[in-house]
Amino acid sequence: MKEPKIKQVRALEVVPHFHGIWCSIQDGEPFVNEIAMRKWSDDGKQIWFMLESHNFVSAERDELMRVVEIKPNVSEKTKWFWAEHDAKEMAHRPNACAECGHPLEDR
Numbered sequence: 054m055k056e057p058k059i060k061q062v063r064a065l066e067v068v069p070h071f072h073g074i075w076c077s078i079q080d081g082e083p084f085v086n087e088i089a090m091r092k093w094s095d096d097g098k099q100i101w102f103m104l105e106s107h108n109f110v111s112a113e114r115d116e117l118m119r120v121v122e123i124k125p126n127v128s129e130k131t132k133w134f135w136a137e138h139d140a141k142e143m144a145h146r147p148n149a150c151a152e153c154g155h156p157l158e159d160r
């Protein structure tokens with residue numbers, strides 16, 4: 054399979070269902086692994102991405118990620134539902150690091 058066009062996007066700008074990661078599992082054929090959801094880590098320093106394959110990848114919010122743009126063929130209602138769910142998840146960034154309770158410095 055020909056490698057798709059890959060672009061670099063800040064982790065905070067990656068959008069579930071609209072971005073995927075070009076990867077392979079074990080020694081399998083490469084494929085676009087759709088990003089199914091994202092949420093903040095417990096300490097608020099990283100974003101965790103769940104892939105369609107049920108694997109996970111994490112990145113710091115300003116870290117550049119290599120992603121593939123996906124154009125899902127779904128209704129506007131479904132796109133709105135996805136956006137609403139993602140916005141709720143990302144609105145709950147933890148305010149303090151889990152180890153010490155001090156505010157994060159990058160706010």
